[in-house]
Amino acid sequence: MLKNVFGIAGTALNAQTIRMNTTASNLANAGSVSGLENEAYRAKRPVFRALVDQADLNQGFQSLGGVKVNEIVDTTDPVRQVHDPGNPEANEDGFIWLSNVNEVTEMVEMVAASRSFQNNVEVVNTAKQLVMRTLDITKA
Numbered sequence: 001m002l003k004n005v006f007g008i009a010g011t012a013l014n015a016q017t018i019r020m021n022t023t024a025s026n027l028a029n030a031g032s033v034s035g036l037e038n039e040a041y042r043a044k045r046p047v048f049r050a051l052v053d054q055a056d057l058n059q060g061f062q063s064l065g066g067v068k069v070n071e072i073v074d075t076t077d078p079v080r081q082v083h084d085p086g087n088p089e090a091n092e093d094g095f096i097w098l099s100n101v102n103e104v105t106e107m108v109e110m111v112a113a114s115r116s117f118q119n120n121v122e123v124v125n126t127a128k129q130l131v132m133r134t135l136d137i138t139k140a
Contacts (some may be wrong), residue, residue, distance in 0.1 A: 004065070005123065007066060009124045009127070010066070010124075011085050012116070013120050013121070015067045016059055016113045017073075018046050020114065022045065022072060023113060024132045026044060026101045026106050027110075029101060030099055032098075035097070036091065036097065037079060039097075040097035041101065042079065042100050043100055044073065046066050046069045046072050047071050047073055047139070048070065048100045049068060050065070050067055066137050067071055077102070078100060079098060081095050081096070082095065097140075
């Protein structure tokens with residue numbers, strides 16, 4: 001039973017770590033520009049999938065539940081075109097394309113991922129305390 005708790009919390013910790021790393025990458029690329037629209041940086045988001053069926057267990061996942069990152073996708077928000085002929089990245093018409101990263105949205109994502117991560121750390125700590133108390137009871 002506790003093995004499942006640790007396994008589920010472990011998958012959640014891994015998923016939230018990927019979420020935080022993706023958000024950090026988005027923030028790092030928020031100010032990037034490109035001379036071509038299709039080369040402009042687009043914010044990334046992880047897509048989570050619940051681990052609940054027998055097929056997941058057959059693929060080597062040892063817990064009876066949890067979450068995994070199924071894929072990382074680009075957001076669909078449009079990139080912005082700006083006329084900046086002095087920019088070295090500007091195309092022959094003087095336009096650059098800015099990333100579609102919204103810093104406020106990214107900070108909200110980072111806070112949410114951080115809180116989810118901390119909640120799962122608390123799950124692990126509580127389960128560990130329960131195991132330790134159980135061991136103390138059996139010694140007595």
